[in-house]
Amino acid sequence: MNTPTRTYANEHTYSLSDPTAFWAEQADRIPWYETPTQILTTDEEGLTRWYTDGVLNTCYAAVDYHADNGRADQNALIYDSPVTGIKQAFTYGQLRDEVARLAGALRSMGVEKGDTVVIYMPMIPETAFAMLACARLGAVHSVVFGGFAPHELAIRIDDAQPKVVLSASCGIEIDRVIPYKPLLDEALSLATHQPAHTLILQRPQCTATLQAGRDLDWQESVSQAEPAGCVPVKATDPLYILYTSGTTGKPKGIVRDNGGHAVSMVYSMVAVYDLKPGDVMFTASDFGWAVGHSYSVYAPLLRGCTSVILEGKPVRTPDAGTFWRIISDYKVDVLFTAPTAFRAIRKEDPEASLRHQYDLSTLRYVFVAGERCDPSTLNWLEQTTGVPVIDNWWQTETGWPIVANPVGIKLQEVKAGSATWPTAGYDLQILDEHGQQVGPTTTGYVCLKLPLPPGCLPTLWRDTPRFHSSYMSRFPGYYLSGDGGYVDDDGYVFIMGRVDDVINVAGHRLSTGEMEELVGSHTAVAECAVVGIACDLRGQRPIGFVVLKDGQTITPDQVEKELIALIRKQIGAIACFQQALTVKRLPKTRSGKILRKTIRQLADGEAFTLPPTIDDPAILDEIKASLQERHIGLAFA
Template structure:
């Protein structure tokens, strides 16, 4: 840690001397060959960190701690209310498991630079698989188990894996969800199916195997010998994680090895204020950035005990599950999405179940993935009497961009704010012309280049799209895609997306992709999908459809078919529940659909009817449809 723990001093140094600041942080992780420089520019003109450093992320996360005498410390605790199992793996146990899975992959021809898709539920083997790829220098791409076959197929085709690792099933709210049929359908659609799929058979559901292609996990593992760590460059990719794009095609976010390890280690200490040996729990899924950064890599690189939780905060088995896990495993710092606590609050508004458990171990609660509404934040603060920190970051960043850095000097919480920019992030608010705005002026949330370590350096095999999506709009800046403002005290307020990516329970999903699916229905002439406020999930998508002339399908039947279609194509994670038939959509005179106006109408936000609208009467028509269906917070939902 730098010589001072003062946030203002550290933040200033991180912007005025980024090379020195991040060189100091790099010295805190193990290297095979330490880097001689912090940042440099690659052949595409993009910033890279520690380019001549050599390391291995799996070594930094496991083997190094064993060498430091921490082999008997718990590294990973698997807690599964879904199956009633709790298993603890020490660092020695974890190394042995991961090394054997790496040996299994090596026997299948996986080597440094190859890609592996992981499509698995929240089981220890999924974490072993991620770390095993890192051990070999292979690049993993984890696909969230809630995604349907078309989403999986798109990711397979983009990353072109040598092997797919999967499981026979996942378990949600006690319901067994077979994964193998989804995988089979995805591979049938894929233009680049792998030669082999390795299937972990779970006792709740046995998968039907395809001869020659599908291989049994347990059988292969029994034949494998442990594999050692393979040295890689700091700039070599560790993983590819896909996030929704505004055109419907997901973007492959690349995470490198060196900058990623440095940033996560810094964040555990300076932001989350945990110490090696303590218990850190992020209640997320391995299919999302939080799961990568703060279930697997971050806590292990820093020498903590991580928790891998299979289940949901309610109905697995009750709304006291979170409190039980905190008490059982003596969690020191907890991180989850506000959606989880909104669900708990709905089930147990007085938080009476927390009284059944000893929560004395927990020092701080962090929430992210979506804006935490003040009532939920206030409720948590009241019932826990510990710091409750709303912070903000993205899949692209891989670690927090705005936070209250508890490991430095904590600052007072402001309701509605994610606090202040994290060290390394020169965050500014720009207007349409790229000019910096003053206090309390809302505009585009941007980060001045260079981006700090850990941030995606580019997109998977698509640097032109990286520039187009993030860098070209405001030269010299990264465009986050969010709107917001900074107040007179330097606190950042994130107000929501400025593009068509919405945040459903912490999951970023493209409304553009949903519109493509809705618009493909034979009865639909045109459509708009917007994200409206949802008291439980933060946002949820609602479709507005105009029927083709002469259609005999009823609005009710159309809605049923579209809901089913979205579930099949994207998955239940989208939470698409309403497709409202309207006579026409509000548009500008040039033909642009006024999606923001529709959203403001549904959310009850004050707004002025745009002067550019082609027919103001359409607003009243939309209002009547929303009211008749009681959709939107302004209409009783």
């Protein structure tokens, strides 16, 4: 780059003062079909677009390019499944062939450039093949987490309107086989949009019944298909849609474009994760989440690394030493997961005795993201692994770290509770409610001054007005992250949590507003509130508070059981909705607004000032008594 010395300060300053020049240089790391000359532009809808005249294919850049340039025999993906006992490795050459045949099968079903494909599958190699096969054809994939219930899957099918849905006969959770096909069938019965076909991978643990004419067998279709080549696409063409919870029941379809995504993935591998071609990265995240997209599949492959994917949980698959075994077996350089995973491991093996059975000498860094890494977990992990534990903060919307320790430039001092400094391209500022920048150590809204760097969402799927209203309207000229936080005197960023009703359960963003709609639909419930409270294991978890209609004979225990079952059915077990307290009243302002934040602060043991508009402060004593009786919340557990 043009700066005389590669330091964090130089790189970050350069990226903000001359983003066009900085990101033009980063684009040189990508094999383009047509190298872009228009680096940063604004389209007719006022959207920031990167590399407008560039042409590429993400699958080619991630797979074929490496197979054709000396890495055909290097492992690209390693699959380790303690729940089935299966281990497989795929070289870049083998991965290219697998993906090309699957792309050919999709093409035979009519999938073309610009079509959408929904992928509802477990953590198996074929899921990664499916993502890459769509990219190969220029089709837009949307991976839906396999733990979501039919209702959630149906919403996403209706919004994405896929030509084909790819699924498997089952997923496996620890020792439990979960049939996927009945869930998919129910989702399609609920959905208005009907795909032309579904492609079903039959797994030996459970065989699915196929519907003639609509459902096709994966193995049979792929074996008969002619391999498909890579279709050139514009840098601004969408690569994938990834749905994330919003503050309403309808999820937001985050769009990721091809060019900016590829450039940002490779840059992050260099500057944030310090990985070179040939290195091994183990990212323990489901493909259905942003981390799984970025750092289980695309970033490692675009960088020419080896990616290890795990089917199973970090504990009881078969034991809490699974992570350490994988690091040892596959000579992992970098491990990346959510703090929740390590809290679960620590709970099972607090002295980390299993770690000492394995050789972790290749491990250089542990990265954590998705939720706040509490100091206790961070310190335990540092002592257990003997390597730096690096927090980094980002969102589904950005696709790569907003705040990180730039270890690829120079490792900085780690401060517990902070993800360190803003990454190149991100002009992070803390604003007050009037949009004015606040000083150090003052908490406010975490915002990003426009333009957002490459890789971030350019818009929402077929809903640019919602994109503007959700992210850009509160503070013109800024992207509103939805999180609150502050910057200390050394420039370290501290994220304090959401400022809306989206909570973070084990790294998964879920809407308490959507849960509230479901709770309120129960025939016995007069009014309700769902809030996210602190949880030692998952970071946050939802708790329901319900007021029953007069004259109800149903017991509070029965209401709770039915509400838990309802949330599980409509959203899925991933919501971790396990408690619903029946109360006589909910605390409100005199205008009728429920004081959800105050309830959360009460449960979490936080100090708070009673809002002057509260209608009856005594109601909080009743809420407190209910929490205390059930031992719910950090203040009463």
